[in-house]
Amino acid sequence: MIHALWAMISDDLPALQIAMPLLAATLCIIVRRRWAAWAVAMFVAWGAVANAAVILHRVLTTGTISYAEGGWPVPWGIELRIDLLNALVLLVVTGVCAIVLLAAPRSLAAEVPEEKHYLFYTVYLLCMTGLAGMTVTGDAFNIFVFLEISSLSAYALISQGSTRRALTSAFQYLVMGTIGGTFILLGIGMLYMTTGTLNIVDLGNRLAEVGPNRTVLVALAFITVGAGIKLALFPLHIWLPNAYTYAPAVVTAFIAATATKVAYYVLVRFVYSIFRVDLAFEVHRLDAVLLPIAIAAMFAGSLVAIYQDDIKRMLAYSSVAQIGYMVLGLSLANEHGLTGGLVHVFNHALMKCGLFLVLAAVLLRTGSTRIEAFAGLGRRMPLTFAAFVVGGLSLIGVPLTVGFVSKWYLVLGALDAGLWPVALLILLSSLLAVVYVWRVVEVGYFTPPPAGAEAVTEAPFSVLLPMWLLIGGTVVFGVFTSLSVGVASAAARMLIGGAS
């Protein structure tokens, strides 16, 4: 029975990655009960993780998977194409979706009315559909469609926050996100004009034949700016701090670890698989634009983070800085640099999602995420606060954590490119992370809780478990790097070497 089922679906795994959450989203509306909807979401999300793991294994053993959707032959029909790069991103996205769901019922109960929970899971699954779709598809226009699916559901998720500021933040994100998405659409249109195809591999091959011209340059500009808005690249990050601060805690954990990462993936895919290194970096000098912006992001994000009194907002600004590191890896355009950027997608997802779950726990127990709420938490919520410390160390990039691994490769990449001042700046900006993480640690361990404060107990197990799964991951993958770095560096080699 199981064998028969497996034989039936084993070829269709990439398509199931999109179809399952989409169908389950409608199922969530039908069942209406919050626990049933949660069970459906959990089943699908963990199924998607298993699916992503099988796909990654298959890509590692047999190479790139190409799946013709609906049986239409590939350059004409829509292709789902999974190579090392998106297999890794897919694992990150589905993994985060599934782990965050563990904490969702407890954390949501404090922020969203219970009768709305089933709708929340519906939108959550739709967002997952969009993110997984963007990741697996091999068709440029399809990327835009899935981008909009994920963005529209993300706006809805953010607007569920408990204060009214959530509404204006979601609206601001909607305006900027739509402009970004439309820019990408415009860029894809120009690529279609010059090549007559939308398939990513085909686009890459034909653009290489066409060579540089002004339409292609404009397309590159539109796509870079559009993806830049979506991934909150400084100075296009204006929507991010508000959206992260006022969204429900689990939504922040989910969006922070997936939406910007997938947007980064889209930028990497366009730059390295479609425009390719020759056109993007040698003819059009994309690195000259992105490198200074990335460095500015690293410093601006961290500097602003230091002055935030709301820890959720502080981590949001820290995300802006971390996105700077990723884009820096992209713009170095050598194997080590790109490895650093890609592995940081994996690593940053682990630590930021873990840290935002810490905030979810703090919010659940103290009712606030402002720095005053952290007073004395080191003793009152020891496990939660220890998770914050480990996650914070990882943000700084202390050895034996994942943050160190990414920064190590970024520094190597900068040195390979002969840009030693950049390597120095990476280290300097890490010091800024020390400042903002230390502020919280100091308050947590050395400031006594305010007199007369209510007793605060440790976070519930259902929040602690996902938190420590992720934070534990930052240490495990900081020591055993064969999965993350192995796949990322192979993907980087493929993108840089195989493209020429």
Place this chain on the structure above:
Amino acid sequence: MIEWGLYNYWVVIFLMMTGLYVVISRGNLIKKIIGLNIFQVSVIMFYISMGKVKGGTAPILEEGVRVYSNPLPHVLMLTAIVVGVATSAVALALVVRIKEAYGTIEEDEIRVIEGEEEST
């Protein structure tokens, strides 16, 4: 300098800049959504005019007709129109909620309210 044979692109650019300008300059949230729609429509026009082949007809198989317009961009734009409608729907829903929560849909008034909230 200006090639009038490519006037369709000028229309697109004009619409796009109009839309972006409205989004940036207007404080009324509904007007912002209208600006966003104009902006999206400009891209739809861009795709539609891209698929036009001079002297071409609708791509339907018929005796004696050899020149067709490219149907693919047109089909893509059906999807983009759906996306645009969905975006407007979500945006309008948000505006309704904002009106309920703040009692206004003027951006500067909302900002004043939020500023007062923060200072207390």
